[in-house]
Amino acid sequence: MSDTQPSPTLAELVLQVRKTREYSRLTDAIPYARFMGIGVEHLAGEMLCRMTYTPKLIGNSFLPALHGGTLGALLECSAIFELLLQTETQRVPKVISLTVDFLRSGKAQDTFAKAFITRQGRRVANVRVEAWQDDRTRPIASANALFLLSEP
Amino acid sequence: MERCSLFYTDIVPHNHALGLKLLDIGPAEAVVELPYADFLVGNPETGVIAGGAVTTLIDAACGSAVILRFGRFLPLVTLDLRIDYLRPARPGISLTAVAECYRATRQVAFVRALVHQGDKSNPVASAQGTFMRLEE
Numbered sequence: 001m002s003d004t005q006p007s008p009t010l011a012e013l014v015l016q017v018r019k020t021r022e023y024s025r026l027t028d029a030i031p032y033a034r035f036m037g038i039g040v041e042h043l044a045g046e047m048l049c050r051m052t053y054t055p056k057l058i059g060n061s062f063l064p065a066l067h068g069g070t071l072g073a074l075l076e077c078s079a080i081f082e083l084l085l086q087t088e089t090q091r092v093p094k095v096i097s098l099t100v101d102f103l104r105s106g107k108a109q110d111t112f113a114k115a116f117i118t119r120q121g122r123r124v125a126n127v128r129v130e131a132w133q134d135d136r137t138r139p140i141a142s143a144n145a146l147f148l149l150s151e152p
Numbered sequence: 153m154e155r156c157s158l159f160y161t162d163i164v165p166h167n168h169a170l171g172l173k174l175l176d177i178g179p180a181e182a183v184v185e186l187p188y189a190d191f192l193v194g195n196p197e198t199g200v201i202a203g204g205a206v207t208t209l210i211d212a213a214c215g216s217a218v219i220l221r222f223g224r225f226l227p228l229v230t231l232d233l234r235i236d237y238l239r240p241a242r243p244g245i246s247l248t249a250v251a252e253c254y255r256a257t258r259q260v261a262f263v264r265a266l267v268h269q270g271d272k273s274n275p276v277a278s279a280q281g282t283f284m285r286l287e288e
Contacts, residue, residue: 010197031193032202056169060227067166068230069211073204080194092195095203099234 011090018085023047026084030092036070038077040085047085049078049113058108066106071131074113075100075143079127082115083147093125093147104140109133111140125149153177155225156216160184167212170205174216180253182216184209187246199243203235206247206267206277210235213251214263214281221253221261227286231260235279245269247276260284 008016010029017026023040027033037052051057051074059067076098083093111133119126125147130139157174160167170192176183186192186201186209194202215228241247250272251265260282267277 010195029196030202031191031196032205033194035191036204056165058165059167061163061165062227067164067208067211068215068233069204069208070166072207072211072233073202076203076207091197094240095235095237097234097236098203098207099232100207100230101232102230105229 010092014084014090023081023085027081032073033077036073036077038074040081046114047082049074049081049115051111051113053109053111055108060105063105064108066108066111068100068102071102071106071111071141072098072100072143074111074131075115075129075141076145078113078115078129078131079143079145079147082117082127083125083149086117087120087125087149089149091150093149096124096146096148098143098145100141100143102141104138106131106140107133112136120149123149156182156220159212159216159219164212166208170208172209172212175248177216177220178252180217180221180256182213182220182249182251184213184216184249184251185246186249188244193243198240200241201243201247203237206241207233207235209247209249210251210265210267210277210279211281213249214253214265214279215283217251217253217263217265218256218261218283221256222285228261228283229286231282231284233279233281235277237277238275241276242269249279251279258285
């Protein structure tokens with residue numbers, strides 16, 4: 001896109017990215033996702049989130065282990081991107097409640113997450129998310145989240 | 153207070169990266185501030201801070217409250233954390249988490265927290281978490 005064109009609104013961007021699958025255009029538009037290194041990737045036919053490891057994600061320097069908050073953030077971002085890209089909603093859904101279970105400590109490496117929409121109504125969506133590192137069958141954290149979907 | 157503040161400097165790189173500040177402590181209570189910053193925005197249309205940053209604020213404040221309750225530094229892990237968002241946060245204003253460890257056994261500690269933007273009677277979020285001491 002040339003510099004002279006106005007940048008699209010988030011809703012326009014969401015519609016474009018659903019078609020083009022240039023996911024980084026959407027994640028780059030969200031400052032916190034950019035700061036955290038959280039991106040969306042299409043791998044083996046499914047949409048996943050990846051949080052690229054950087055030392056600033058560490059919560060315990062002695063182990064070292066990722067900060068619990070960063071795993072919560074990845075799970076929540078993953079749910080939001082799933083809702084934006086796989087449903088009709090064009091506005092960032094508002095989280096109503098989030099419950100995170102921390103299952104294993106996160107190592108100093110990239111972390112992946114996959115969100116599953118368990119129920120989607122007109123106003124509320126329930127999403128379950130799992131995060132893992134080396135072995136997908138051994139998740140390091142999981143979450144159940146409830147979102148308020150805004151009208152388009 | 154000084155010793156506990158170490159958790160908000162280089163010892164915990166992610167707390168430092170977000171700009172978290174320990175404001176006050178009690179026997180089993182920690183008050184932690186997350187200053188508003190553009191890089192924390194989760195919704196570019198409204199300027200509201202991302203939920204992930206609030207999760208980190210709450211996790212950090214709750215962890216500190218547990219350490220204060222035990223009265224010494226010990227390695228901790230978060231077992232679970234539940235956050236209810238009671239109202240949208242207003243952009244441009246820092247968020248403050250007040251966490252209290254209301255019960256601790258030898259291994260497990262129970263914490264609740266409220267997040268507000270200056271008015272404790274009108275909180276943004278309410279949270280409850282469970283922490284465990286790691287074997288030493």
